[in-house]
Amino acid sequence: RQVDFKVKAVVSTQSTGNTLRSNLAQHEKKETGSLVTRNLGPIVREEDFVTASEYLVTVCVVVPKQGYKEWEGSYWKLADFVVPETSVKILEEADQAIYTVTMFKKTLEAFKNNAREKKFIVRDFQYSKEKINQQKTEVHNLQKAKIKAYVPLIRWLKGNFSESFVNWIHVKALRLFTESVLRYGLPATFMTAVLEPHKKSEKKLREKLHVLYSNLDKSAAEGPEMGDIPGVFMAGDYYPYVYYDINTAFIEGAREF
Numbered sequence: 001r002q003v004d005f006k007v008k009a010v011v012s013t014q015s016t017g018n019t020l021r022s023n024l025a026q027h028e029k030k031e032t033g034s035l036v037t038r039n040l041g042p043i044v045r046e047e048d049f050v051t052a053s054e055y056l057v058t059v060c061v062v063v064p065k066q067g068y069k070e071w072e073g074s075y076w077k078l079a080d081f082v083v084p085e086t087s088v089k090i091l092e093e094a095d096q097a098i099y100t101v102t103m104f105k106k107t108l109e110a111f112k113n114n115a116r117e118k119k120f121i122v123r124d125f126q127y128s129k130e131k132i133n134q135q136k137t138e139v140h141n142l143q144k145a146k147i148k149a150y151v152p153l154i155r156w157l158k159g160n161f162s163e164s165f166v167n168w169i170h171v172k173a174l175r176l177f178t179e180s181v182l183r184y185g186l187p188a189t190f191m192t193a194v195l196e197p198h199k200k201s202e203k204k205l206r207e208k209l210h211v212l213y214s215n216l217d218k219s220a221a222e223g224p225e226m227g228d229i230p231g232v233f234m235a236g237d238y239y240p241y242v243y244y245d246i247n248t249a250f251i252e253g254a255r256e257f
Contacts, residue, residue: 041132062121079111
C-alpha cells in the first residue's frame with residue numbers, strides 16, 4: 001500500500017507538472033508568434049499611448065511590409081477624426097510592423113473597417129499597466145510552481161531509477177536464459193555477453209556474428225519467418241544466436257525540464 005501510495009503521488013505530481021508546462025507553453029506561444037496574435041504587453045510602452053483621455057484612444061495596427069508607404073502616407077484618411085502625425089512604428093519584423101495611431105473613440109469602428117480593406121489589422125489591445133504586470137506575475141508564478149511540482153518527482157526518480165534499471169536488466173537476463181534453453185536445450189553450455197557497437201558499425205558486427213554462429217541454427221541462416229519457428233519468445237528479426245536489444249536512448253536523450 002505504501003508503494004502504491006507513492007506511485008499515485010508521483011503520477012499526480014507529474015500530471016500537475018504537465019498541466020503547468022502546458023500553461024507556460026501557451027504563454028510562450030503568445031510571446032513569440034506573429035504580430036497579429038502576439039501579446040503586445042512586453043512590446044509597447046506606456047508613453048506610446050494616450051491613456052488619460054475621455055475622448056481619445058490609441059490603437060495598435062499590424063501593417064505588412066509592402067504597405068508601409070501606403071500606411072504612413074494615408075493612415076489619417078482611413079476615417080474621420082484620426083489625429084495626424086500620431087503614427088509611430090513600435091516594432092518591425094521581417095514582413096510586418098506594429099504602428100500606433102491616435103484617434104477619437106467615436107471613429108474607432110469605422111477606422112477598423114477601412115483599415116481591414118487595406119489589409120491593415122487593428123489589434124484588439126488597450127494599454128493597461130496593471131494587466132501587463134498581472135500577466136508577468138502569472139508567468140513568474142507558473143514557472144515557480146512548475147519547479148516546485150517537479151522537485152519531488154525528480155527526487156523520486158533519482159532514488160528509484162537505479163533499482164528499476166537493475167530489475168529491467170534482470171528480466172532481460174531471464175528472457176535470454178529461457179530463450180537459450182528453448183533453442184539449444186540442456187545442459188546450459190552457452191555464453192552470455194553484452195555488446196555496445198558504434199552506430200556505424202552495427203551492420204558489420206551483425207555480419208561477423210552471423211559468420212561465427214550461423215552453424216547453431218540453419219533455419220536462421222535461411223531467414224525464416226517468425227511464424228515458422230515454434231516456441232520462440234523473441235519479436236522482430238531472428239538470428240542464429242539469441243539476441244535482445246537494450247535501448248538506453250532515454251538516458252542519452254535525458255535533459256532538464
